[in-house]
Amino acid sequence: MNDRPLPAARRAARAHDEHPSQFRLLSQRRFAPFFWTQFLGAMNDNVFKIGFTSLVTYQAARFSGVDPKTAAFLISAIFILPFVLLSATSGQIADKYDKALLTRLVKTFEIGVMLIGGAGFWLHSAPLLYLCTFLMGVHSTVFGPVKYSYLPQHLSKDELVGGNGMVEMGTFVAILIGTIVGGVGAGFVEHGAVVLASACIAIALIGRAVSGFVPRTPAPQPELRINWNPVSETWRNLKLARENRTVFLSLLGISWLWFIGATFLASFFNFAKDVLSADPDVVTVLLGTFSIGIGIGSLLCEKLSKRRIEIGLVPLGSIGMSVFAIDLFFASHALPPAGHLLSVGEFLARPAHWRVLADLFLLAMFGGFYSVPLYALIQSRSQPSHRARIIAANNILNSLFMIVSALMAMGLTAAGFGIPAIFLTTALLNVVVAAYIYSLVPEFMLRFVAWLLVHTFYRIRLVHAERIPDEGAAVLVCNHVSFVDAIVIMAESPRPIRFVMDHQIFRTPFVGWLFRHAKAIPIAPAHQDAALLARAYDLCAQALADGELVCIFPEGKLTRTGEMNPFRHGATEIITRTPAPVIPMALRGLWGSVFSRSVDAHWPRPIRKGVMSRLSLAVGEPLEPALATPETLQQLVTELRGARK
Template identity: 55%
Template sequence: MLLTFQAASWTTIAPALLANLAAGIFILPFFLFSATAGQLADKYDKARLTRLVKVLEVAIMLVALAGFVLHSLAVLLGALFLLGCHSTLFGPVKYALLPQHLHEDELVGGNALVEAGTFVAILLGTLAGGMLAAVEHGERWIAAAGLVVAIAGYLTSRGVPSAPAPEPGLAVNPNPLTETWRNIGFARENQPVFLAILGISWFWLYGALFLAQFPAYAKSVLGGNEGTVTLLLATFTVGIGIGSLLCEKLSGGHIEIGLVPFGSIGLTIFGLDLALASPAGLPVGAPLAVAEVLGQPGTLRVLFALLMLGVFGGLFIVPLYAMMQSRSAAAHRARVIAANNIMNALFMVAGALAAGSLLGAGLSIPALFGVAAVMNAAVAVYIYRLVPEFLLRFIVWMLIHTVYRLRARGLEHIPEDGPAVLVCNHVSFVDALVISAACRRPIRFVMDHRIFRWPVLSFVFRHSGAIPIAPAREDAAMMEAAFAEVSRALAAGELVGLFPEGRITFDGEISPFRPGITRILEANPVPVIPMALRGMWGSMFSRKDGPALSRPLRRGLFSRIELVAGPALPPERVCLPGLQLQVAQLRGDWK
């Protein structure tokens, strides 16, 4: 804000270009030193590193204080670079520390608090900075306040619990280039993790591009002053905080990557809306006070678009961070996170350069926002084509949060790892999707080949690894292939889902179980988890009163359903009548 509203006393460079230059300088250390930071976080106790990083922060703020006292732009940009180094060192530490102290069902909540806390801290710092800048010798007060915050950070860091190094014998490679390539290699070993990193990196490019333009946008488009910048930042920040915390609630206690496409849709829609809502010309009487800016036509729409950008940004970013942490190997998790920081930096530096070039070529700031929103849609389509799991989970999540209200009980009986067969009553065409939405682990469902080919649903079933099966009288080869695939899945430690009735009920009652489950257990003696769906009979996907979908939404939206699971049964104790009785008892009288 100082460079935007008091540029003449610091430099002759145009404020809009200087803001992007400053953003690039802050981001550059992530690209240069993240590889080293990842090695250090895997080699040493993360609590100890946290405290050392906070000591470094105190020293950097002394440099910033000197820059403000000397009125030296070079020293301040140097301090900004050093703060980038500080954040580079701290990033792998804080994100790799979370999985060491949190269970998997707490990771989304932990990341939500980290993201919400980060942006709320940015907001509070900006508000405090704006107020201090208004007093005499405000720059010195700002630097002194930063020093106090750094000292408070160190004192807080002493309470961080020990997080022992996963690889204390690691030999640190001092060459950042070769180690950077090696870290990216760790990330590329797992395609979903690497694509999550690409998604996170794009988000930071997208978000940093918007944030960097706020001062110039407030001054040159809205006709406001420093207070308008704070208003824009506050709106965006509150949105990210709301979206991050909302993500935990919508995830239902587990990592729900189905929220990622939902977030990307909102980022595109409201990015375009912000571009379209921006005023065409500078208001008369600029610069205006905040109250006057709020009174201008279209300002409230701009603020709403910014708020929703933040909300959908939180929904987009939190599941990706949790997915990256949970699916990366513990021995080099910090280096995978370092690879993420490298990619983040590369994307953000490229974004800053591209934004600076487009603005220098005469593109307006609102038009820049519109271009970024269109690019966001293109990137989202690219990622979801490469990993259909994101889109698959989005479809499942939308089903469970629009058509139904799902309550799940007893899912702790499903093993965290290793093979098992899940058996359930078959009430509707979307039973497999409902069960998939409730369970944290992927499930390979065995299903009738006709249901497998249903339009739209076939995409979901195919990419979720469902196994189509046909009766022997229809296609004996398909039946044998299905049983062979079930054996391969169980041998690989996967979960297999089965509807032993062999067909969807016509009357809501449970039909006799067929012997397919017996054949599976003879070849693969694994635990069996009985389950029951309750409340699905009568939904539009069931056959009550005629074919499915003959009466869409006949029970309205958000109808209540339940999934109940019972204790695992050892394979030697499974018999068809007894298994059917257990499923019937779990279902009870509620069809």
């Protein structure tokens, strides 16, 4: 099966206007039943886990042999254990069978699991509740590969970011509602068990009913023979994920986010009780703030990324998470003492607590910026026939990281670390891990630098940007106005570009580092370095043979007057060796900025007037290689640029 959306998805994609709202997906059958099915599953998970955790934290006497200080971390670890044991098998099942059928089977299983959980609540039986926790983990393990491999089969590529944002937002709104229901249910001292048991069973029944409307989703590899050995298949899935370096490191990045999220979420009960001196209802406020933050961050991703998979948001997200997690540590130490457990009203009446809530909200919002592009990147760059198993590999890694998170938190707690110190440790670890990942995959940091430039200094208008192909080889040619031309084009391209650039640029400290890591191709005139020129043409030929985009500035140097210099034969030489479509482009509005060679150069307007400078990137129709002479290309680029320099 190819990587295109199903026919219904294609028809819907053609029918909508140029920039539709992602919320429109909730009115379409290809998305809405699936969305509400996963929403109800996430909500039920949290009604159960929050109810269980709240009871053992604040009513520990009813549960013999349970340590209230470590129970939350233990519950988290038990829930995650099935992901380690069964994710590999679940990925194979999701690739082999119709995902709609699997969704209904999983939701039927959930009803039986919640009957066991209801009995555990009724009898105040910790063993039954731990068993239900494990079985809900099994439920989520099987559904995980179905959940994230379903979207690319029903959504077009430009809907993936919005669709993932909706799913992430829905998941955390479900967590919020589940948290409220679980917390309120546990708060009924006499009848809490009945309330929690009834809620869990009712939500499972509703989820099963909604799953009946999920549309048929053909299996991408129905002939697959399932390997039921979880150990060998786990190893095989991880090897499969490692075949694409960027995808694998994206999996590690998502798993690290789950490490952070699990640490914070599992700590909230003890954080509320021991640090904030607050009652269980305040836990709902903390979890609600966190959930709303990540939901808003997830929804904002589509707007910030202009409906593209913008991995430049990932470093922005990791920076924000570290900053606000560190500030949460300091905010926790600035709290005034309380002589009793504060109610929600008393908690909110103290100004110092608003800083805590702001830190949690912003930490979670930046977590949304971090996660949504990574999920969309994995879905778009994974082979369709193996996508569910790649998602399974992701779940395996997620679970391992979350178990390590629980073990770390339990170990630090045993060593005398308080909850704020655990938060600080996690934030500092995030700085180290982020720096390591971005050093391995510079594409993330390069896209961040490009995204930051064009969203800080400039407001860019794109003209026919869809003419830059989503896949396949092409040569891009553009006028050369400023030192940041390549960064602007990089920020607006839907995929990585190999830029052909003057070798002297590579000698400058920061810009040289930037373009070396972007795999730019240094070039020099024959009279300066004939060997380097020959090597540049060889690298261009190899890049085009590999299906990559190559961009060249045919003028060979920056304009000193604002007018275009004569185009040289570099582009012609490249396409003579490896024929590929040639796409003319033109930048408008950069002449006169401090990044150009204008004698009247000025800083972009945000620094001078507080208004973003406007520039345009116009893209022309693809040109057959045989027609792409220097004269023709210069004429086309001149027409695209127009009078504005």
